[in-house]
Amino acid sequence: MSSLTSRDRRCLEPFLDMGSGLVLNFSDRTMGEFFQEQVGLNIYDEKYQFKGTSKAKRMRAFWELESDHTVARALDALIEWGEEFRCLPDDPQQRAAIEAIIARLKLSSPVPEVDAFTASVNALDFTAAAKHIRAAIEANEPATALDRVHVFMMKFLRTLCERRGIAVTREKPLHSLMGEYVKHLRGSGQIESEMTERILKTSISTLEAMNAVRNDQSLAHDNPMLNHDEAVLIVSHIGGLVRFLKTIEAKTQASQS
Template structure:
């Protein structure tokens, strides 16, 4: 499943002229040939026709079913093909093509995949968590500072949700470091919980110790570069690649904690 966001899909559909069920000027045959040549799959395969038989519906199904790498590869091929054959595109069309190329490049660059944490939000029926995920998806490239701040908040929401579900909510406004520590303890993920006789115990302990520092490190990063604090007027922020690192780390920790919570519920 690709990590295309709702806004990215809207942008792509506009450029690829998919509103009438079409994809650019391709016929069924030429579209099949183009997709096969680009990514080696048959776009007319039944798994892409689950929502309908039009080319646009099959392409949407392809976006849902395939990985970021495959989707990004096909998108870039479609965009480049259209740019090379278009006659005198206006400024708006060229700008839209540039936006679409950036989307394809993000997919190919391996941006943070938030699908796993989305699944957890659905399982927990957590609307606030879903809103944070949406904000992360939309800001990681466009507003790195917001993404970094939201990554830290994601860890806080994760820990508060787990502790509340287990009847162990913390009073007041605990720090993200305290929340992470208490959540790891409640889930019995603290390093002391690993039997020294267990195979690979030292490695597991180191991994768990590192897990416990993610929340605190994100809080420090947020204080330096994220949203939530006024900065000097000439201050410069971090780039999208730094935001991807922060978001990826937060999502990995959150998924691990949620999955452990689900597997070990009392």
């Protein structure tokens, strides 16, 4: 269940215009579609109606039942929806209070970088791996996602290398892809500090070690799983790396447009 306090709810409910049993400008259909698309949940499931059947009461049940991270994802998406349809209050102080609540909820995740695990191209295996990783993290079971993290990184780095004209073959291992990618970043002047370069170079050997974790300590094979704390460390580290590389790529694309 989420850690939302009664004070948090008193901030959220007027912000989302829940006073009359509604939520923003949602109809029954659009609210159902929204929750399915944004958090992969059926808001009309019976488990969300123990407080009542109105949209607002289902939202309150959702806040009570779901994890901090899932609630934060939904709130972020609700803000995007509200901005698109211009149905949010025009109150900077109120907005700041809501964003502070969301930030606090995100910090409670065992892996703060969970949102980094999103597919950057529309490929079924990439999307499925990303979804599995996020679900495992939200369930606080990161060890069950280690093999999917390996799959995700292979697809992610192959995509980055292909964009930069780096040869990609099926046989090229994860750490080799990272090595060639870092070399290209350095050659194109996209790394400003020696420390950043060292961190990225260290990631090459880190990814090489990930092969053993995948083969011997994950669900990829019939193995005993890695302990929880080390799994959190590994997934957090990879998530931070992915987020940084996505930032580099976004800047590159912006400069070329």
